[in-house]
Amino acid sequence: MNSQVSVVDRMQIQIDLWDAVLDRRSIFLTCYAMMTRNMLVAAEAGEFRDGLWVSALLHHFADYYFDALERHDRQQADTPAVWRLTFEASGNPRLHVLQHLFLGVNAHICYDLVFALRDMIGPEWAHLSPVQRQARYEDHCHVNEIIYQTINRVQDQVIERYSPAMDLVDKLFFSLDEWMIYRMIANWREQVWRDAAQLVACSTDSESGPVCQRVEAHVLNYASAILGERGLPGLLDILT
Known part of the structure; x- marks a missing residue:
């Protein structure tokens, strides 16, 4: 339980520091902290087939975020390209709050989660039965349901803080916007599982290298679309 408290507290400490200086990196991290808190509660409540495994994955997943942040703050050359782009975009006042949010979601889910899952299932996969x-x-898919349950709160407490007009959108379209976001993220996470499984199946660096390169190219392509650099075709690409 202490480790569970510490990961959310670590996020909140960073959020408070960023909010104090109006750093828009807090947009994604505030959303991420909400999601993490709800995932941990769900794990403790027995919503997953293996709550201990899910909790361990959540903590390992968070390590990827903080590692990328530390590398970027130290201006290290090995900062993942998608995170460098995402963190640097936080200084662009012309971007909409949703662009900041989705840039973070893209980097952390479509990139970090691939490798976090690989790390977790790789050592055990050969020993698991088909049922396991x-x-x-x-359990990976059930996370999608918790994300959906959290989206409305994210909109109320994070998005509308920066863009009050989103409240009008929500009233006009009821739950359509939440459903679109849910489907988009669910589709992304399905691809993440396939990518992680493909990496687990690789036995050499020569096999895994092209997969990693494809994953990186994919998330950079999505980031470009989120930034509006690919026009309508790019937006349709990330929604389908």
């Missing part, structure tokens, strides 16, 4: 493998996948 399916249980891992079902």
